[in-house]
Amino acid sequence: MLSMLAQIPFDAILILLPLGAGMLSFLWPVIARALGLLTTVAVLMSVIGLGWQIQQSGSHIHLLGGWSAPLGIQLYADGLSLLMLAATAIVGFAVSIYATRYFSRRHDEVRFWPVWLLLLGALNALFLAADIFNLYVTLELLGLAAVALTALTGSRQALVGAMRYLFATLLGSLCYLLGVALLYQTYGTVDIALLGELLESSPGVWAALGLITTGLVLKTALFPFHFWLPPAHASAPAPVSAVLSALVVKASFYILLRLWLTLFNPTDDSINNLLGLLGATAVLWGSIQAFRQTRLKLLIAYSTVAQIGYLFLAFPLAAASGGLAWNAVAYLALSHALAKAAMFLTAGNLIHFDGHDRIADLDRVVQRLPVTAWAFALAGVSIMGLPPSGGFIGKWLLLEAALKQGNWGIVTVLVVGGLLAAAYIFKVLGNTFTEALHHHESSTSVPARMEWTAFGLALGAIILGFTATPVLEIINLGSPFSAREISP
Amino acid sequence: MSPQLIYPLIGAGLFSLGLYGLIVHSHLLRKILAINIMGSGVFLILVALAKRSGEMPDPVPHAMVITGIVVAVSATALALAMMLKLHTETGRTDLPDDQQT
């Protein structure tokens, strides 16, 4: 039985299943909802299966078409891919349940499921890819699907946000593709592992590094390329915002991390410090802007800008920290995925309830929607980095790495960032947990599953605060963080 | 300058030109044109450098560029449709610059 389990190609299933389900839900819209739910359950189970396989036999390779690189394309799964796949599966599952109730009009629902399932497939394909051109195609599939979902409501803000998003993502992809072109024409392969062995410092490689980094950083919305994110994430429907902030934005970051570790890893500190500086600016700027918002979804979107900054703080620390900084990044990415998705879902609940998301008018929510209010509170704990939560573990690891290296700049940023996050989180909580001046009578009740999925995700972010050791062990399967070095 | 460097340089030029057009123009259709020209620049670099291997060019970049062309037309179609919808809704063909950054 167990040996049979080891034979099942979970990685291929993770890709084919959502893509196939997306197509089928287009052909037969009647079964779209059920098919979508089933698919996310199957994806969840396949991730567990794949995790088990990796644990048994190390990192996993799949030769597509039976051709090995450099001629063919390979799939690759190790601890880091597993982490991202798990985040995708969990958030995807919760969002799908949420979406079965969120899209009340048949009209919207039928347009949501096929694109959503294809997006899910694109994410899985991206996290399992081992080929930089293949990554380009998955990035485009992901990007177009995300833009299509952002514009789903057809409202003016959604269209503007989606249009800006489209241009940002296309520009990012083109820069990335040019980098890929330069690398291929230098080394004759687009396979990441092979390139990692062949790469040497040269002007072409540096140009490729610059282009790929710029493209991916644009898609990850790192300051100063973050301009497209708040309008897009805030004006999308709530479940879509959750997926965008939690997963899509992390996908390009994952690629950057992977390429940094396996291909580039420049020991020249200037690039690492630049990324760290931009990250620090993002943390501070994003948090301040979040505090200034009057609408909840925009606040949450700016919070994403800030949280992405944290991910980049690891770059200056990574060389000397022996994997500690990267572990922190992985943990932060996972916790943020759960917490931010929970936040956007709660925002969706509030909008469903009262028709608006003005922070000042979020009164007595704790009495009328206790589950939702607590979901936001728990998610906020993780975003602030308070114990016990996944966010706390991630920030703690980062702090530890910074202290060990005496990098007081980063320590300051971490502390100040935490304080600012507390400011904007409590701004919201302060309004939801108090009595208001006016009575808002007309409200629509929020379906239970919408409240509980938000709560479940937030709880997940808290639970991550207790599971540091096993999760870190899983992340390091296949030793993704042992980097090779090139020097300028 | 050896002849086989002409086209890669032209490709670099197209990429830069397209980038300039994308940043500078505010009309959405012209932004879309600019993106397409940037894409053509990248494709030109890919295929032009593929010809170095003598009589039979390296077919892998050709396949990549065909993939790229299909992706480009998909993105262009979506962008054009969104531009039209935006025009119907707002009467404008550019993105408002009132977003806070």
Add this chain to the structure above:
Amino acid sequence: MEISLLSTIFDVLLGLSLLGLAWSALATTDLFKAVLLFIAFGLLMALVWVRLNAPDVALAEAAIGAGITGALMLSALARLNSPHTGRAIASHTTDPEKDPSIQWWPFISLVLVFIGLAYSVFTFSPAFMGLQPDVYSQLVNSGVENPVTAVLLNFRGYDTLLEMLVLFVALLGVWSLGENPAVKTPFISPVLDTLSRLLTPVFILVAAYILWVGAHAPGGAFQAGSILGAAGILLLLSGWQLRKDTSSLFFRVLLLAGPLAFVALAAITLLIQGQLLEYPPAQAGLLILILETFATLSIGVTLAALFLGGFPWSKNRALK
């Protein structure tokens, strides 16, 4: 010596014209002219592909890059200007943005980017083979003789599967933006009417030929599919009204025929061979032909649907 100097001069002129067309397309304030210049740019690009020994790419560029993209842009421009009458091009095609002078910061970054790229281009070694030897050595096992088709449909078939879904997602995105506004077709000139009746069968034949020949000569599914798409666009332009049941299952299956075939084949090969998309060498040629046929259909229908714009109107709204 003479000939190589001539060919160098030819290449330089061709390259500079390409840059010149691109620059004019971006610089002109008349949008209609800009789109036309872009189409010309695409056609000149196709010529450059031929010059670079890339006939498959040339076919794809001419059909998709210049043809379909140009048609999409012209159609969009027309709808921008006169959404109700469907009149071809009105006079308001000028971009109101009037500042013709060069903006300095973007210009400086343009120059920097160009210098950086140019410098790295110079460092490429001239005797580089890339994956050409690998492809040609395995070509005999791929089932086809055209190396580009082998790469697209066999060696890197997974990329093609994803790419077809990119095309489909774009259509889904366009459809989710709303219904196709009823474009009243004006008086259709008898010339257009007759021409489309005559040309459509020719288009279909040419598409079928290019599909078939793609196995051993330049051609293939994408090129053939775009010719079918062009036929569809021609029919739409000449007033062919989609029948009301085109949002039916049949139409949807046609749209997805290509990706469905790919995913089905991927699943089957996964079960039988253990690796996704691993074709048994003996049947590889046949499998590729089947995949390409379905892909051609899908690409053609999808491109025509993209031209149409909004969701095809259906009498049964619930189906939407």
